[in-house]
Amino acid sequence: MQTKYAIRQLVEKALDIKKLTPEIENEINYELTARGYISDADYEALELLMAEMDAGRIQLVATS
Numbered sequence: 001m002q003t004k005y006a007i008r009q010l011v012e013k014a015l016d017i018k019k020l021t022p023e024i025e026n027e028i029n030y031e032l033t034a035r036g037y038i039s040d041a042d043y044e045a046l047e048l049l050m051a052e053m054d055a056g057r058i059q060l061v062a063t064s
Helices: 006-017 022-035 040-054
Strands: none
Touching: 006 022, 006 040
């Protein structure tokens, strides 16, 4: 994916479908590993994703 906002776009995808699939999670992990750092915007997006998961509005699924 390797765009400037790839992590934020992946989080938006998870929020849209209300699921964190293994594919989205793997892509997020890949982007974090490939970059070696996390931007403020990406950090905020991941915080939002975790908050939504904690509130039960986003479901962690084993398969998509």
